[in-house]
Amino acid sequence: MRRGILILLILVAPLRGEPRRILIAFHSETGNTAALAAAVGEGAARVEGVSATVKPIQDVRDEDIRAADGIVIGTPVHWQTLSAPVKSFLDRMGRVLGSEFGEGKTGGVFVTSGSPSNGADLARLDVIAALLSMRFIVVGGVIEGGYGSLGAQAFGGVNAAAREDARRFGRRFARFTLRMP
Numbered sequence: 001m002r003r004g005i006l007i008l009l010i011l012v013a014p015l016r017g018e019p020r021r022i023l024i025a026f027h028s029e030t031g032n033t034a035a036l037a038a039a040v041g042e043g044a045a046r047v048e049g050v051s052a053t054v055k056p057i058q059d060v061r062d063e064d065i066r067a068a069d070g071i072v073i074g075t076p077v078h079w080q081t082l083s084a085p086v087k088s089f090l091d092r093m094g095r096v097l098g099s100e101f102g103e104g105k106t107g108g109v110f111v112t113s114g115s116p117s118n119g120a121d122l123a124r125l126d127v128i129a130a131l132l133s134m135r136f137i138v139v140g141g142v143i144e145g146g147y148g149s150l151g152a153q154a155f156g157g158v159n160a161a162a163r164e165d166a167r168r169f170g171r172r173f174a175r176f177t178l179r180m181p
Helices: 002-016 032-045 062-067 084-100 120-133 160-179
Strands: 020-026 050-056 070-076 106-113 153-155
Touching: 020 032, 020 062, 020 160, 032 050, 032 070, 032 106, 032 153, 032 160, 050 160, 062 084, 070 084, 070 120, 070 160, 084 120, 106 120, 106 160, 120 153, 153 160
Parallel strands: 020 050, 020 070, 070 106, 106 153
Antiparallel strands: none
16 A cells, blocks of 8 residues: 555656746845845745745855756846846856756846936846846846836835835746746
8 A cells, every 4th residue: 555655656746846946146235136136036936836035146056046947136236237246146157057058947137226327227138138148038027007127126225116016027037937848
């Protein structure tokens, strides 16, 4: 009888499937990017079949990068681009993932900045370009009015609207990650 149950468990286990793993990696200096990362994680975690992990980039292990089915990167805007620690993290991702890079994985980005004119779109485009170079499938966001965006954002602090935008982005990212083969 025990042998039969064991065989049944072995046969059924692959049918249940492991949850898709999403890594939300961020660099934060003032706490704003960390707050937005938490909201992205909340949104992703609401999608059944997804496991979302939120970590500062300095705490991300190589195994976290390799095991992730999707990676969302959060950065403050520095001089109209991503922060230097996030650039180093992207370089590290390329080394860790090896020749397959992000093939079959989803990628996304969110930013925080002091004001809308500080280059948030340029910073997101820099991260998106790196993700595309590593063969990730990039997932953008959807703003309140239903229009597409490059990803979640917050200006001058993280208010309730920015948190909801980040949650919406996290849910959308998780749904797309689930669709990947």
